[in-house]
Amino acid sequence: MKSPSRRSPASEDEDFAAPASGEDGYPDDGPPNPDLYGEESPGRSRTGETRVASIESVEEERRSRDEDEDDNADATRAGPPVQMHVLDGPDKGRKKRFQSVRMVVGRNKDCDFVLEDQSVSRRHLELVYGQAGVVMRDLGSVSGTQVNDQRVDECLLKHGDEISMGKTRLRFVDESEQIKELRAQAEAREAAEKREREAAAREAEEKRKNQAAARGSEVDPNDPRFNEATNANYKLPDSLKENSGAKGGVAVPRSRPPIRSTPTRSNSGGLTGKQKALIGGSGALVVVLVFGLMLIPSGPPPPPPPDPKVEKAKVLMQQARESVRADDFANAVRLVGEAEKLVPGIDADNLARGARTQLEVMTSLDAVRTLIEEKQFDEARAKLEATPQGTAKTDDIRRKLATELEEKDIAWRLQQVEESFASRDPETIRPLIAQLPPLNRPAYEVKLTDLEAELAKEAQDASRRTRNANARAAEVAKEKRKEFIAEAFTDVERRFNGGDYQRAVLECDRVTDKYRADKDVKDRALALKRLIPQFRRALEDGQKKLDANSLEAAAKPCGARRSCTARLASGARWGTPSTNSSRRHRWRRGRAR
Incomplete structure (x- = not known):
């Protein structure tokens, strides 16, 4: 049968026969050998087609396929002497001989060995016969191929190897090796039978010798050597003749045995009682011997008991x-x-x-x-x-x-x-996104960009809030500092506003002693201690000149007093609204005069 030609798969789910690795789908060593794979020609794919046929035609096709695969002795064997036997699966019992140097096994109708097992691929494997033997090659099947329960893609088969694919199990049979095995088994059987026959013959010979020895111990009274009338007819043995003929030899006569009466028939022509007894004893002995031979087993000895x-x-x-x-x-x-x-x-x-x-x-x-x-x-x-x-x-x-x-x-x-x-x-x-597959990265990268923009905006808002908070904190601290300094000079201010300038200077000394560690308070107290006397002198001088209606002359000490007051009032509350307004009123009244 001609092997099917190679063609391109018509659909993605259709199995392909030979492995493809080059640009044209050929192996690395070039295009396929036409002797193994057939001539390359395009073929029409039958994938997806539905065949409509009667039951009779399907059965006839199956019978013709079975007849082609049966072990027909008269069939012409064009391929090598190898064949495949199905041991298990939906096609159990089928056989297939090699019709050429290559056999493709699978479910597809154009395979050399078509199987009914649906778990087998369309073109599951191929068997190629060469000089080294038959090579099994898996054709990219889905379920794979096992040889002697080992998963393989390509291997050299030996006689008796079992190939498993899907639910089907095949046996590779090399007819030449099978003939050698059968011949060896036949020779072994013949040798065993020969040994058994020889052992049986030896046993029979030993038994016959034992029986002859047993019979030789008995004396037959009818032996003519014991008859006196016929005893003279027996010749002298040659050894005695040679001894008697020797020089100086003397012939010694042998004594005769005692004369016995010869058995005779009775007058009536019958046997005597002694003869009848001898004949009966001989018959009984023969019967016993025959029965003993029948009891002796003729076959080989029983095998030894199993270990x-x-x-x-x-x-x-x-x-x-x-x-x-x-x-x-x-x-x-x-x-x-x-x-x-x-x-x-x-x-x-x-x-x-x-x-x-x-x-x-x-x-x-x-x-x-x-x-x-x-x-x-x-x-x-x-x-x-x-x-x-x-x-x-x-x-x-x-x-x-x-x-x-x-x-x-x-x-x-x-x-x-x-x-x-x-x-x-x-x-x-960012490092976690880099570990994701490329398909999942874009969405998370966009999400990360949005997060970074949001964080940047939040950082700006936080910076602005921080600056505002710092400014408010600075203002609060400044106000608290002012209140602290004002509280430190409360007694000084009270004495100063009451016009008791001398006691105000003494209060400055108390503030210096109390807030010795605070440099600002200490410096402020020393400055007030120097400025308060100046303010008192300027105030008294201006008051005297104001009382003397010397307004122009009073303006100069009043200016000095304002400068001193400003320096005294910087950083602290000096004077109350009532005292300040009364002073301004008196000063304006005096100026108006």
């Missing part, structure tokens, strides 16, 4: 295989260890090593789950990358776990970014 250790080890190995199927790899390792203790070397298929590998894979995957739950995503990713390859089932679990890891990692990072916005710290938010 209980071997039987128990086989049971443990079977339990270990069942534990592997149930994914209980720890129990499988334990059972194989117990079987090895009973019968060393019984684990010829390295079941324990495979179970340990799977146990390591499952333990590593459990550790990855624990790290994911603890939000340690970087450690979980490193642990997952260090996990060794396992079966198709564990690889599927690994892919799902990797997807879960990425989803939860992204969700955790998004949660951290959302929580960081509550802190309103751009320096904390």
Whole structure:
């Protein structure tokens, strides 16, 4: 049967047969070999088409396919002497010979070996026959391919290898190797049968010799050697003749045996009683011998009883295989260890090593789950990358776990970014946004820009409020300072406003002693102590001249008094409104005069 030509996939979900890596879809070593892959020609895709046919035509097509795959001895074998047997799955029991050097296996109708298993890809794998043997190559299937329960993409098959894909399990059969095995088994059976026949012959010979020895111990009375009439006819042995013919030899006559009466028939022609007894005894002996021969088994000896250790080890190995199927790899390792203790070397298929590998894979995957739950995503990713390859089932679990890891990692990072916005710290938010995937960054970058603008405006408002608060605080402090100084000079002011200038100077000394640590108060007290006498002299001088109606002359001391009053009143409340107004009134009245 001619192999199908290569074509481009008509849809995204359609499987492609050969691996493509170049610009034209060819492997790195050039276009495909037409002897292996067929001539390249475009083909029409049948994906999505519905075939309408009667039940009879479908059954006829299936029967023709079965007839083509049956082990027909008269069929012409154009391909290599290899074939595939379906051991398990929807197509269990089917066989398929190689019709050429290449066989494509899958669900697609243009495959060389079409399977009914829906879990198998359309073009699942290909088998290529070459000088080194048959090479199995996975064609990018979804569920993958396992050879002897090991996930592989490409390998060299050996006789008896089992290939698992989806729910289908195939066995690779090399007819030449199968013939060698059958010939070896036949030779082994022939050798065993030959040994059994030889053993049976030896036993029969030994039995015959034993029976002959038993019969030789009995004396037959009818032996003619015991008959006196016929005893003379027996010749002398040659050894006696040679001895008698020797020089000086003397012939010694041999004594004759005693004469016995010969049995004769009775006058009536019948046997005597003694003869009848001998004949009956001989018949009984023959019957006993025949019965004994019938009781002797003619077949080979029974096999020895089985070793209980071997039987128990086989049971443990079977339990270990069942534990592997149930994914209980720890129990499988334990059972194989117990079987090895009973019968060393019984684990010829390295079941324990495979179970340990799977146990390591499952333990590593459990550790990855624990790290994911603890939000340690970087450690979980490193642990997952260090996990060794396992079966198709564990690889599927690994892919799902990797997807879960990425989803939860992204969700955790998004949660951290959302929580960081509550802190309103751009320096904390910016590194977290940089760790997000590129698809999630723009929205949070815009949000961060808005936050920075809002924070800048709030900073300006806060600065303005701070300045205003500082100004108000300075004014308040200034007012409090004025009140403090005024309170310190309350007695001085009271004496000064009462016109008791001398006592006012003495009060300045008390203020100096009381507020010795306050430099402003101390300096103020010293200044008042010097200015109050000057003010008193200027006031008295102006008053005298005012009383003398010398207004022009009184103006000069009044100016000096105003200067002194201003210097006295700076930073403190001096005089009350009543005293100040009365003084201004008297001064104006005197000036009017």
